[in-house]
Amino acid sequence: MKPWVFLDLDGTLIDSAIGITRCIAHALERVGHEPLPEAVLRSWIGPALRTSFTPLLGDAARVEQAVAFYLERFEDIGWREHSVYPGIAEAVGALHAGGARLCLVTAKNEPHARRILEHLPFGGLFDGIVGATADGSRSHKPQLVAEALRRTGATPAEAVMVGDRHLDIEGARHHGMASVGVLWGFGSEDELRAAGADRLVTEPAQLHA
Structure with a gap:
């Protein structure tokens, strides 16, 4: 075997740091959350999106919005970065x-x-x-x-x-x-x-x- x-x-x-961190930043901006430091954004690489967004945003509906905005940019350009x-x-x-x-x-x-x-x-x-x-x-x-x-x-x-x-x-x-x-x-x-x-x-x- x-x-x-x-x-x-x-x-x-x-x-994939550039693509992932830019997509996270895009999502946070779209849901009206203040920007996060680059070091924090890099720490999000690895865990599932919802695992990282939930403690920050709290509300489940807002978390799903952020995930959708992340995927919006990722599907357009982030996957190539x-x-x-x-x-x-x-x-x-x-x-x-x-x-x-x-x-x-x-x-x-x-x-x-x-x-x-x-x-x-x-x-x-x-x-x-x-x-x-x-x-x-x-x-x-x-x-x-x-x-x-x-x-x-x-x-x-x-x-x-x-x-x-x-x-x-x-x-x-x-x-x-x-x-x-x-x-x-x-x-x-x-x-x-x-x-x-x-x-x-x-x-x-x-x-x-």
């Missing part, structure tokens, strides 16, 4: 050539994740894509990992989760899966160690090993 590698998207395969991390294309290629089967597992809405992956030079190497549902009913990493296991038919022992935030590591641990934290994304070494990552890597070339 070939092993499965579940890969996060934002902060793992692509640097990213860059592939240096060495990622080669690392993904090496994993695939080495016999691993690849599945994207992201809190980004699944249609958006699919569109982005299809435009990446290595997107065709992936055997699966699992993303969040539009209504947020499937948006947290344990749910996403569970769906990836269901779709791929893999057992936790046959898969490993690779990501840059504590959410990725916690999602893997929830299912008894191995996890690898990457240090070129949006999470810190302390964050990933505290979450219980089995291994940390500092550059994409280390993923295959």
Whole structure:
């Protein structure tokens, strides 16, 4: 049985900070909330949108408005505002050539994740894509990992989760899966160690090993 590698998207395969933070800022402006510092906006990369908007906006209807405004800009231009991390294309290629089967597992809405992956030079190497549902009913990493296991038919022992935030590591641990934290994304070494990552890597070339 070939092993499965579940890969996060934002902060793992692509640097999407510009697109995500601009879409958040656009949403907050449209609902009449004051701007947030750039550091705060960057901290929102990883969690589900509603997870971040709810403590700030409180009212459920206002949260849904903000999500809609975020998606409005994201679907227009935000999905293209990213860059592939240096060495990622080669690392993904090496994993695939080495016999691993690849599945994207992201809190980004699944249609958006699919569109982005299809435009990446290595997107065709992936055997699966699992993303969040539009209504947020499937948006947290344990749910996403569970769906990836269901779709791929893999057992936790046959898969490993690779990501840059504590959410990725916690999602893997929830299912008894191995996890690898990457240090070129949006999470810190302390964050990933505290979450219980089995291994940390500092550059994409280390993923295959």
